[in-house]
Amino acid sequence: MTLNRDARIGRSALLLLLSEEKEYQEDLISNTNWSFCEGKVGSMEAQKVVAAIETAAKNNHIIDKDLYREGHALYHAIIEALHGVTRGEVQLGSVLRTVGLTFAVLRGSPYENKAEGEWIAVALYGTIGAPVKGAEHETIGLGINHI
Amino acid sequence: MTLNRDARIGRSALLLLLSEEKEYQEDLISNTNWSFCEGKVGSMEAQKVVAAIETAAKNNHIIDKDLYREGHALYHAIIEALHGVTRGEVQLGSVLRTVGLTFAVLRGSPYENKAEGEWIAVALYGTIGAPVKGAEHETIGLGINHI
Amino acid sequence: MTLNRDARIGRSALLLLLSEEKEYQEDLISNTNWSFCEGKVGSMEAQKVVAAIETAAKNNHIIDKDLYREGHALYHAIIEALHGVTRGEVQLGSVLRTVGLTFAVLRGSPYENKAEGEWIAVALYGTIGAPVKGAEHETIGLGINHI
Amino acid sequence: MTLNRDARIGRSALLLLLSEEKEYQEDLISNTNWSFCEGKVGSMEAQKVVAAIETAAKNNHIIDKDLYREGHALYHAIIEALHGVTRGEVQLGSVLRTVGLTFAVLRGSPYENKAEGEWIAVALYGTIGAPVKGAEHETIGLGINHI
Amino acid sequence: MTLNRDARIGRSALLLLLSEEKEYQEDLISNTNWSFCEGKVGSMEAQKVVAAIETAAKNNHIIDKDLYREGHALYHAIIEALHGVTRGEVQLGSVLRTVGLTFAVLRGSPYENKAEGEWIAVALYGTIGAPVKGAEHETIGLGINHI
Amino acid sequence: MTLNRDARIGRSALLLLLSEEKEYQEDLISNTNWSFCEGKVGSMEAQKVVAAIETAAKNNHIIDKDLYREGHALYHAIIEALHGVTRGEVQLGSVLRTVGLTFAVLRGSPYENKAEGEWIAVALYGTIGAPVKGAEHETIGLGINHI
Ligand SMILES: [Mg+2]
Ligand SMILES: [Mg+2]
Ligand SMILES: [Mg+2]
Ligand SMILES: [Mg+2]
Ligand SMILES: [Mg+2]
Ligand SMILES: [Mg+2]
Numbered sequence: 001m002t003l004n005r006d007a008r009i010g011r012s013a014l015l016l017l018l019s020e021e022k023e024y025q026e027d028l029i030s031n032t033n034w035s036f037c038e039g040k041v042g043s044m045e046a047q048k049v050v051a052a053i054e055t056a057a058k059n060n061h062i063i064d065k066d067l068y069r070e071g072h073a074l075y076h077a078i079i080e081a082l083h084g085v086t087r088g089e090v091q092l093g094s095v096l097r098t099v100g101l102t103f104a105v106l107r108g109s110p111y112e113n114k115a116e117g118e119w120i121a122v123a124l125y126g127t128i129g130a131p132v133k134g135a136e137h138e139t140i141g142l143g144i145n146h147i
Numbered sequence: 148m149t150l151n152r153d154a155r156i157g158r159s160a161l162l163l164l165l166s167e168e169k170e171y172q173e174d175l176i177s178n179t180n181w182s183f184c185e186g187k188v189g190s191m192e193a194q195k196v197v198a199a200i201e202t203a204a205k206n207n208h209i210i211d212k213d214l215y216r217e218g219h220a221l222y223h224a225i226i227e228a229l230h231g232v233t234r235g236e237v238q239l240g241s242v243l244r245t246v247g248l249t250f251a252v253l254r255g256s257p258y259e260n261k262a263e264g265e266w267i268a269v270a271l272y273g274t275i276g277a278p279v280k281g282a283e284h285e286t287i288g289l290g291i292n293h294i
Numbered sequence: 295m296t297l298n299r300d301a302r303i304g305r306s307a308l309l310l311l312l313s314e315e316k317e318y319q320e321d322l323i324s325n326t327n328w329s330f331c332e333g334k335v336g337s338m339e340a341q342k343v344v345a346a347i348e349t350a351a352k353n354n355h356i357i358d359k360d361l362y363r364e365g366h367a368l369y370h371a372i373i374e375a376l377h378g379v380t381r382g383e384v385q386l387g388s389v390l391r392t393v394g395l396t397f398a399v400l401r402g403s404p405y406e407n408k409a410e411g412e413w414i415a416v417a418l419y420g421t422i423g424a425p426v427k428g429a430e431h432e433t434i435g436l437g438i439n440h441i
Numbered sequence: 442m443t444l445n446r447d448a449r450i451g452r453s454a455l456l457l458l459l460s461e462e463k464e465y466q467e468d469l470i471s472n473t474n475w476s477f478c479e480g481k482v483g484s485m486e487a488q489k490v491v492a493a494i495e496t497a498a499k500n501n502h503i504i505d506k507d508l509y510r511e512g513h514a515l516y517h518a519i520i521e522a523l524h525g526v527t528r529g530e531v532q533l534g535s536v537l538r539t540v541g542l543t544f545a546v547l548r549g550s551p552y553e554n555k556a557e558g559e560w561i562a563v564a565l566y567g568t569i570g571a572p573v574k575g576a577e578h579e580t581i582g583l584g585i586n587h588i
Numbered sequence: 589m590t591l592n593r594d595a596r597i598g599r600s601a602l603l604l605l606l607s608e609e610k611e612y613q614e615d616l617i618s619n620t621n622w623s624f625c626e627g628k629v630g631s632m633e634a635q636k637v638v639a640a641i642e643t644a645a646k647n648n649h650i651i652d653k654d655l656y657r658e659g660h661a662l663y664h665a666i667i668e669a670l671h672g673v674t675r676g677e678v679q680l681g682s683v684l685r686t687v688g689l690t691f692a693v694l695r696g697s698p699y700e701n702k703a704e705g706e707w708i709a710v711a712l713y714g715t716i717g718a719p720v721k722g723a724e725h726e727t728i729g730l731g732i733n734h735i
Numbered sequence: 736m737t738l739n740r741d742a743r744i745g746r747s748a749l750l751l752l753l754s755e756e757k758e759y760q761e762d763l764i765s766n767t768n769w770s771f772c773e774g775k776v777g778s779m780e781a782q783k784v785v786a787a788i789e790t791a792a793k794n795n796h797i798i799d800k801d802l803y804r805e806g807h808a809l810y811h812a813i814i815e816a817l818h819g820v821t822r823g824e825v826q827l828g829s830v831l832r833t834v835g836l837t838f839a840v841l842r843g844s845p846y847e848n849k850a851e852g853e854w855i856a857v858a859l860y861g862t863i864g865a866p867v868k869g870a871e872h873e874t875i876g877l878g879i880n881h882i
Pocket of ligand 2: 137291807811
């Protein structure tokens with residue numbers, strides 16, 4: 001059940017966000033049969049971050065919007081990624097902070113054994129801080145789940 | 148107090164870990180006056196991860212080992228990064244899981260206003276899972292603190 | 295201070311919720327001098343779940359509404375039960391999820407030694423999930439406190 | 442994607458533990474094609490609880506021991522169930538407490554739509570308290586995951 | 589059920605620790621019928637902190653060692669106080685930190701209404717930090733429970 | 736890097752809140768060159784507690800409102816103090832409870848080695864409980880950070 005070094009979906013999801021050029025994205029499109037989407041969300045409400053990611057993943061057909069099974073896999077991956085972003089309490093406005101995030105959702109097969117099937121990665125990158133322009137620092141999160 | 152897009156220490160610390168070639172590292176050395184170090188640690192004990200990062204940062208003079216002030220800044224950045232890695236409880240062996248991580252510690256000045264001074268970023272990338280070869284998935288964490 | 299196997303208030307509170315017929319409830323009424331109440335609450339707001347249980351327990355005289363001591367015992371039992379329901383963050387709508395719960399509050403004497411006095415059990419059973427019909431799975435929580 | 446009232450795997454897993462007679466178990470065997478196992482574990486170390494459940498589930502072929510995908514689903518269900526048991530910190534001996542638990546792992550298809558596939562439920566019931574005979578109260582946990 | 593300003597057990601428990609002279613302690617002995625004890629504990633293991641407080645409270649007859657009811661009240665007050673000390677994870681050595689604490693356990697009647705009965709306060713004051721002499725800062729915790 | 740016993744900023748910040756007379760405050764003003772401020776806040780919303788402390792600290796020039804570095808140090812000290820107050824979830828109204836707090840923010844140099852520089856202490860003392868007059872008990876929190 002070894003992870004395939006050439007198929008690390010978490011690393012790829014994060015590089016989609018950290019790369020400055022579109023090259024990395026085009027590379028993924030050409031060399032894999034993974035599906036992925038990207039987006040942006042800024043909010044003081046954690047539920048809006050969750051909703052933005054879920055909506056993007058459904059609209060871009062990364063998950064089947066009619067299967068709870070897939071929504072459940074995505075939801076837990078999102079919450080895990082938010083732990084990295086919030087580092088303690090999965091709370092934003094209720095502790096007087098806000099985020100400006102880019103996100104990527106990527107669905108692929110990271111294991112050498114085909115029976116391991118598909119997994120989903122949710123990567124978040126951006127800033128977190130006070131609701132005051134510039135009073136913020138970088139933040140990152142990654143959630144991985146079987147789907 | 149705006150973040151300088153060309154001086155994002157969190158992004159840089161993570162790219163040090165995600166880049167396959169040494170180019171990114173050399174680039175940082177040439178174009179910034181930041182200090183940074185990298186290392187690896189695998190353990191079922193969270194305290195060994197903390198210790199490995201602290202030791203590397205002190206031995207490479209990223210922080211002054213004789214100033215608690217700097218050790219305190221680093222410690223909280225490490226714990227914040229571990230939140231991203233563990234996503235819920237900052238526990239490894241006590242909930243029967245283990246990590247294999249690469250880490251980078253980077254000290255630099257990410258804000259346009261020089262008065263914002265130096266900050267420290269701790270980035271973690273690797274795998275987390277059962278203490279069984281291959282039963283693991285990727286994980287990422289980032290902690291940022293003023294120093 | 296051994297627990298009396300025939301007086302397990304946590305098990306009883308949960309069986310009140312899981313039993314399909316009224317038999318279990320009638321059995322409790324006949325064979326014990328415990329007091330208990332049951333109810334339902336569906337919400338995206340955790341405070342409404344807390345309020346519904348507190349109100350039912352007071353209106354049904356499970357606790358004395360004029361004694362903070364008893365309200366305090368109940369409150370902590372409710373929050374402990376919510377930990378089982380939410381499994382990580384005691385949050386609902388703020389992480390975009392909702393619950394549909396039945397609850398039981400039961401007050402009795404579970405220990406063989408009469409000096410151990412009365413204890414309170416709060417049991418929760420129902421579903422948790424996205425605010426979309428059917429996108430949910432079961433969830434359970436139990437809180438126990440001395441009163 | 443509605444939950445099938447006659448196929449609530451969480452309720453069934455818990456009733457396996459709470460029922461005094463073997464009738465409930467035999468009923469499940471006759472009327473469903475679900476697989477399940479039961480066991481006991483007492484420990485001050487949370488990792489021993491995790492290990493006991495994982496071992497039982499693998500030895501009884503509830504999950505395929507060679508697929509990380511299934512181990513991952515089970516692991517997260519176990520940790521979620523432990524949240525209900527521990528209600529705050531997923532810690533036992535490190536905060537000077539111990540558990541005596543029965544557990545059930547049940548794999549079945551709880552949704553009316555067959556495409557929702559199989560899910561796994563981990564139920565825990567027993568006592569938690571000080572490492573002193575009788576200084577303990579009841580505790581319950583349930584974790585549910587897609588598999 | 590108003591708190592009696594002259595009978596604030598939390599404030600008193602903490603002042604026992606923060607006062608430099610024995611005056612405050614003698615004052616409590618003369619003017620109240622509360623029972624209290626004080627002690628010290630230094631450890632990298634949270635369970636040793638819990639054990640030291642429990643032992644002192646039992647040996648000094650603040651709680652009845654034969655009643656689980658009282659041990660349960662004390663235990664939860666200790667864990668609540670440890671939340672203030674640890675501020676995030678109730679962990680010490682497992683995240684490579686250690687504490688040097690003084691503690692006070694105080695049992696009294698803080699409410700004007702006599703029916704509110706007795707309550708217990710656990711106060712902690714000292715330092716937390718790296719297992720290196722001097723690499724530490726102050727920390728405080730308070731837990732309150734009905735008994 | 737030893738803590739100076741005569742310069743314990745956490746103890747001082749808390750004594751500012753617990754002392755009944757103004758003497759302690761005047762003493763601090765005469766004998767140290769520390770800066771500090773005090774205030775009150777009552778709310779069911781944690782963000783209002785955070786905002787009240789931040790505003791007081793800025794208006795009283797304890798921190799430089801134009802430096803994110805200082806705001807960041809204060810913010811984390813506030814959140815750490817709130818852990819002591821909330822003991823589990825940094826939530827108030829969302830779990831149906833409210834606080835009435837006094838707070839002190841104190842900036843000073845607690846270490847013998849001058850190179851350790853300035854640190855900030857945030858102390859909180861008051862009551863927490865149900866949104867019902869009198870249904871509350873005492874609570875305390877302390878956060879310390881380098882600045
Ligand atoms: Mg996982
Ligand atoms: Mg920060
Ligand atoms: Mg308990
Ligand atoms: Mg779930
Ligand atoms: Mg309380
Ligand atoms: Mg600290």
